[in-house]
Amino acid sequence: MRNPVSKKAIASALSASLVLILGGCGGMPMNNPSLDSVHQPVVSRTNYTLDITTGPSGISIPEQRRLAGWFEALDLRYGDRITLDDPMRSGASRAAIEAVAGRYGLLVGDEAPVTPGAVAPGTVRVVVTRSTAAVPGCPDWSAKSDGTLHNATSTNYGCATNANMAAMVADPEHLLKGASGQGVTTVMSSTKAIDSYREAPPTGEQGLSKNSTQSNSGNK
Known part of the structure; x- marks a missing residue:
């Protein structure tokens, strides 16, 4: 003869099953119902310093070479910012450092x-200030399930786009503040390379003309 099962036992079993089912859908944060990624690029700055010996006439040639070697070791590039901490405010020293920095196409700032x-x-x-950009916490697969009853955005949403942006931007500082105008329009800036290509004389023009003349004379 079978033992009768009470309604209380059946209700308890159903409640436990429901808790297990809902528990399997957990792990997805419900605090981001928008389409904005919670993972944004973070810009970090690192300062590199080198003390250069100066004199009444500015910076000596050996010290300028040491500065150039330091720039070379740092792999100085676009986006780096060069500034001077000079209590004496020596114009000759600044001019010498600007000449070395100009070889890399960079200017020397004031502050x-x-x-x-x-x-x-x-x-x-x-002082050489170098900025880098990265997206902390990406990729983010912390959620155990994509199911959500609140239409929340995935924790990994936006990681690929923002990480690629941080890796590709030439000057990470532009993620904080866009580049300021230089007194020229966008059209003038974009066509500068085209104008340089059109105005430059063809490579080997003289050699080709001379060779063509000699070749024609030989055929006669």
Whole structure:
């Protein structure tokens, strides 16, 4: 003879099954119902410093070579910012450093960031500020399921787009503030390369003309 099952036992079993089913759908945060990614590029700055010995006439040739070697070791590139911490405000020293920085197509700024230690007398501190961009926490597969009853956005949403943007941007500072105008229109900037290509003389033009003349004379 079978033992009768009480209604209370059946209700308890159904409740436990429901909890297990809903528990399997958990793991998805319900705090982002928008289409904005919670993972955004973060810009970090690193300061590199080099103290250069100066004199009454500015910076000596050996010190300029040391500065150029330091720039080469840093792989100085577009997006880096060069500033000077010079308590004496020496125009000759600044001009010498600007000449070295100009070889890399960079200008020297006016306001240097705060760096550890004081600048010793008779020296000028060259500061190179380099910015990098990255998206922390990506990829984010922390959610255990894509199911959500609140139409929430996936935790990994936007990771690929924002990570690619952070990796491809030439100057990470532009993610914080766009590039300022340089007094020229967008059309003038975009056509500069085209105009340079059109106005430049063809490579080997003289050699081709001379060879063509000699070739025609030989055929006669």
